[in-house]
Amino acid sequence: MAKIHIVETSLVKPATPTKRHTLALNGLDLYWSEFGYARTVHFYRTQPGHHDFKAIVQSLRNSLSMLLVHFYPVAGRLVPHTSDDNVDSGDPPLIVLDCNDTGVEFIEACCLDVDFGQLQGKGFRVQDFFARLTRTESRLRPEDPIMSVQVTSFLGGGMAIGCSSDHTLFDGFSFACMMKSWAELCNGVPALSAPPHHLRHQLDSVSPRQLPRLRTRGRPAIAPHDDLEVRMVPVTANTVEKLKAEATDGGPFTSFECLAAHVWKARTRADTLTQQGEDARAALRFRVNVRARLVPKLAETSFGPGVIHALVGPVTAGELNKESLGATASRIHEAVLLYTNPTKIKQELERYDAGEMVYVWDNHAELQHPSVVVTEIVDLRTIGFYDADFGWGELKAIRPATMRGSGVFSLAPPPPPPRPPLIGGGSVEPHCKLELIVRLTSKEMGGFLPSLLSVPWPPNGM
Known part of the structure; x- marks a missing residue:
């Protein structure tokens, strides 16, 4: 089994504070929240002259901090919101997005016994240890981050960026847009080519007070299969x-x-x-x-x-x-x-x-x-x-973590x-x-x- 060593875990906050406020979630957001984290692993082969892993990690951390100024909801937390109506009816509270700049989890790690060339030679076939290149499966507590990033080095000049992104805020398109923006900032681009839009009222078909409460009964789990x-x-x-x-x-x-x-x-x-x-x-x-x-x-x-x-x-x-x-x-x-x-x-x-x-x-x-x-x-x-080219290596493959x-x-x-x-x-x-x-x-x-x-x-x- 691959040996993954966690070097450091920290929180990355926006480079400049953003205004604290609360965003309501619509029914589509709440539907996707049932999926937990989307967990993907992005494998990069570092190019000659870019083998200083510590420098790459620091560049990623700094540019992520700048990114969160634009993608400020990602630095927030999903929290229960209790109103008088909830208390009177006995319904579970609504879940809202508290844009509070708490930050994104950032993990630096290294794989001690796997050569990147071997992974590449096998076409980056999904392996059990990929699950340890990202955070845990789901958000369990309100204080858990909306997004977690784990940067892992491999033997032989390669690395992986493992992302756990909460489906409440992300689908594939919004995630790819964010990754491209992160890469632009990492390359020193002064302005994003496609800044995010956070107004989503076209997806609201009813007023927010009518949105469904978070259910107490859970969905059937998408359980792992041993085989x-x-x-x-x-x-x-x-x-x-x-x-x-x-x-x-x-x-x-x-x-x-x-x-x-x-x-x-x-x-x-x-x-x-x-x-x-x-x-x-x-x-x-x-x-x-x-x-x-x-x-x-x-x-x-x-x-x-x-x-x-x-x-x-x-x-x-x-x-x-x-x-x-x-x-x-x-x-x-x-x-x-x-x-x-x-x-x-x-x-x-x-x-x-x-x-x-x-x-x-x-x-x-x-x-x-x-x-x-x-x-x-x-x-x-x-x-x-x-489209996410960070400037120090080629993206060779994207794989599910589990x-x-x-x-x-x-x-x-x-x-x-x-x-x-x-x-x-x-x-x-x-x-x-x-x-x-x-x-x-x-x-x-x-x-x-x-x-x-x-x-x-x-x-x-x-």
């Missing part, structure tokens, strides 16, 4: 074109619709073979960024969650297995079109505000039945994670081509267009991969 496997499967342009050519019923369809249909069918076939049979019900869930789909539009740099869950199905596993790829892609296409309608989006936001969408896995009544097999596909292609959530798949872009000089091996092949990150139990993985690879697929990266 959960994570595989990184490269997806080439040729594979995508083959799927598009096969999905002719009612098309043309987008790359996402065809890939999602193929993955959903492959996972359902694997689950049918190993567990529940043809009468099991299958559902697909994916995320929709609604910022640009609202009227008026929400700024793309709007900070905080701006994505909602879309649902396809449930349908019986037998029906899904028998229908063509085009028919399944058509189901997904109809759901995508539905969420281009501002009226539909507003209706969905009302459901979040009414408390109907609070829990992660039971936010649709149809999904509460134990026979429903839920497949979730997270599309990370346009989020811009690789292996949790069987049946969750991520479509991620490969890292950009390396800048010369290239140090070490293991870079993504030029023909690789995407990476499919697969999370399944060992039993399911054995049935899923043959079904997934039923179209032309590159043999490496498994």
